[in-house]
Amino acid sequence: MNNIEDLNITVVGLGLIGGSIAKAIRKNLKVRNLWAVDLDINALSESKKSGIIDNCYVDPKYPLQNSEIVIMCTYPDTTLDFIKNNMIHFKQNALITDTSGIKGKIVTEVKKVMRDDLEFIGGHPMSGKETFGYQFSDDAIFLGANYILTPDESNTEDSVSFLKEILLKIGFKKIVETTPQMHDEIIAYTSQLPHVIASLLMTNSKFEKSIDCIGGSFKDITRVADINCDLWCQLLYENKKNILSELSVLINDINNICDIINNDDLHSLESIFKKSSILRKEINYEKA
């Protein structure tokens, strides 16, 4: 792989994640050119005006033909369509990666159409915000967050190491490697389940009469309920089997704790709370 400073990097999709990645690259890396492709002229021109990107394009042909690295920051469906439709444009030996919240389908479908000289490595930043759009992008959201990569036998060790190096340099704390399938299983639990629960709590018919009686726990549990509807419909649709399985585990766990509460089984209730306290502290240590 080249030196970082010889690279042209193109970010496709200049929303919350794409914008944040562009800002993080500008802040932390010296590259030859940082380009962005989007259909949103406003995001492109704002980003160029403020010096985040060197140039911007609605037509991806030129930047793809000249970029060693392409980072897809679009919704899953758009990512797939874009890669398929622009397959002939990518520069020889380019490394393409994505940031979308599902990996199984993306990786499988991309590999089907991939030219032999290109490499695709699936990726997913463990970071985000309950807002969307370039105007909310912020490189600080990556600081201390982990990043999941799903390389496979088609990827060279060099490319994986090079991508990891870039991700660590732009602020991620730890790069975790897993398979696309394991990613989708885990993410159903760590990300999709919290989003679904947040939305269900918010749409509970009791909310309106309770709004004056909410404290920190309710605010936190529902933070992500101000959800990017189109994106999350896609993510759940594409990860249907796993999210349904997680929801069914949760129903079992709720039924179990209902029995415990109903039977005044304080011993079992304590053991859940004690375990949960110990495990939750691990996240804080992890974060520190």
Add this chain to the structure above:
Amino acid sequence: MNNIEDLNITVVGLGLIGGSIAKAIRKNLKVRNLWAVDLDINALSESKKSGIIDNCYVDPKYPLQNSEIVIMCTYPDTTLDFIKNNMIHFKQNALITDTSGIKGKIVTEVKKVMRDDLEFIGGHPMSGKETFGYQFSDDAIFLGANYILTPDESNTEDSVSFLKEILLKIGFKKIVETTPQMHDEIIAYTSQLPHVIASLLMTNSKFEKSIDCIGGSFKDITRVADINCDLWCQLLYENKKNILSELSVLINDINNICDIINNDDLHSLESIFKKSSILRKEINYEKA
């Protein structure tokens, strides 16, 4: 009621809430004396040394005999026992209030034993922290938070207004009045349900293998899973009917969204997410 500066106020229980209330009183009010009662000598002496309280007591007799206002900041059971056991000590015409997370049982039981010359008004600050103990107390946790009061026909308008005035002065944003029964119903949804869900997500067997793949949504939804076990066992036990009912509503809502996802019913999924986004924004406006 007296002027605030003529008051002796006693805080019983110098933990997270009692300590925070004492600090908020010291910072915002000029009172004759601010006293604390606790069995924890360390919390008492730390609080006295730093000038938060004027004096501290393990034996509550003297401060109760001389306080116009007594604020109970202990667990529900302790609150009830303490008030019952010290009924003869309270100063004539004193106003007693509490801060515990259940109101139905507390208010009913306290009223049974209350002397005619005393007043009890149930209270509950919509604020807390995922930690406990005096060392974490902080008056800033009340800023912008609401406070629920559950006065009834036994309370004078004067006492209720006076207590409200004090609460607003020490940092609460809005004082909400409701019945003890309505409080317990609402709080099962806005506070107990989030705590139970947080604990169930943390004790899911998938957690250990997922710890490197968690982002903001999981961290936020589980923040309160580092739970004060003894306190929360009491709160759930005392509010059993309401929390069981909320858990059963949640199971129905989960089953419903499972059907929606299973049937690829994107229209219904969108309508849940759109509603949840709109409603969640109300909390942010409310907070601002």
